[in-house]
Amino acid sequence: MTQIATLTLNPTIDVAYEVDRVFHTRKIRTNSEFYAPGGGGINVARVFARLGGQATCHYLAGGVTGAALDNLLDRQGLSRNRVAISGPTRISFAALERESGKEFRFVPPGPAILPEEWRECLARLRDVECEFLVASGSLPPGIPGDFYARVASIMASRRIPFVLDSSGAGLSGGLAAGAIHLVTPSIGELAQLAGRPLDSRESLRAAAMDLVRSNKARNVAVTLGHEGALLADASGTRFVPAVKVVTRSAVGAGDSFLAAMVYGMGEGWTIDDAFRFGLAAGAAAVMNPGHDLADKDDVWRLYRQVPDID
Template sequence: MMNIATLTMNPTIDVSFETDRVFHTRKMRGRNECHAPGGGGINVARVFVRLGGNARCYYLSGGATGAALDGLIDLHQLVRSRIAIAGETRVSTSVYERGSGHEYRFVTEGPTVSPGEWQDCLDRIGEVRCDYLVVSGSLPRGVPEDFYAQVADRANERDIRVVLDSSGRGLAGGLAGRGIYLVKPSIGELRSLTGRDLASDETIAEAAKGIVDRGEAEHVAVTMGRDGGLLCNASGVLRLPAVPIKAASTVGAGDSFLAAMVHSLASGQAPGDAFRFGLAAGAAAALTPGTDLAQPDEIRRLFADSGASSAR
């Protein structure tokens, strides 16, 4: 059985609902309200388990909202290891405006984590037993920039492959440790990391190849939304188009992509096939409204369709 662990340093309760129109000042009535446990690693675990694997969630949790998050994770029947903090777990909101088809997403910074709390988290991660450790999501305030690199050091000592999906200082600090097996930046995150426009496939490939050549990560999977994605490793560069769909929501697409790609890698598939499976999962997530994530049947259908398209 495939076995992974995920680490979510800044989890959230994802609230989503829809309204006819968005106005300032006026009270707007919402419907189809949904609450789900969120944050990169937790979302990855949800999809990975749906695909038939085992996942243990390590995450920070604090305050009344933290207790609610714990309950939501239990409702999804995920194996969890809660790391207690004093601060309140954040709440994120996604509002779908039916009249325009636009989606509005509100994401807060989250709590400040004390040195004792993040050190406790690091110690707990040192006890992880798994094949892959997926480190996903932003770094909360108070956590040092090289925290993900420290996590990777501890995991690599135990021959655990580390997968990194973060942004800003979490992404830069994690790669600086040169211990990452797979990193998944979006095109926007890669632009921020490099400080370059990356307006062509050639410049994107060059930036990804730089990460590989410097030994920062073995595989670089760049996701580009409707433009598909690019995978770079020592074997070269694979550029694939997006799976053609009519998107209902982009929430959770990146996490669904990563869960499916890691699931495929863990089952022994070649990186290129795993990358294509990930793109199918990202598209499957985009088909679902609100904060829902990719469903296995939809992932496999889109994966099969994308293979048939490639063959033509």
């Protein structure tokens, strides 16, 4: 059984509501209420465990909301390693308006992290035991832009494959270390890295291959939403269209994609089959409401519908 560790620097308690209609000023009564531990790495761990793997969550959390996050993780049955911080863990919430089918999401920036706090996190990662380390999520205030590069260097020294899913400074800073095992940018994030619009399949392929040829990442999986995804490695690029499903929420689709792809790699599958499994998990996630992630049975069912890669 594959054992991974996930890193979440800016976790959240995700609260989801369903309402008949959203109004300004007036009090809006909700029809349902859901609570879940969230943040990129934690979501990856939740899906990875559903698929049959083992995951330990490493995360920064503080305040009474940090204690509540611990409790939510315990209820999920996930192993955890919390780095205590002085600031309170953030709470994000989403409201699904039944009348329109639209989802409204509110995401705060999170607490500022003190230097001694992020240094403690790095120190603990030097002793982590896993087959893959997956860092997912943006950098919270106070953490330097090269933080993920430092993590990558630690993992490289221990020969543990490092997987990165971030944006902005977290993505560009992490790639600066080079030799990332897998990176999963969206098309918008890849365009920002490339410094140019990627308005054609050719430009997209070229930007992804630039990361491979410059030794910044061995494998690049670019998510394209409802269009599918593109995979690039030393053998070239290939595109796979998305499985057509009814979309209920986009929350957690990228994390589900990443969890399933890492699961496939951990099981010894080819990178192409792991990539296809990730696509199935992304599709499974959007079928569910915003308070949930990919369901195991849905992932396996949709995997059989993903086209083979020639």
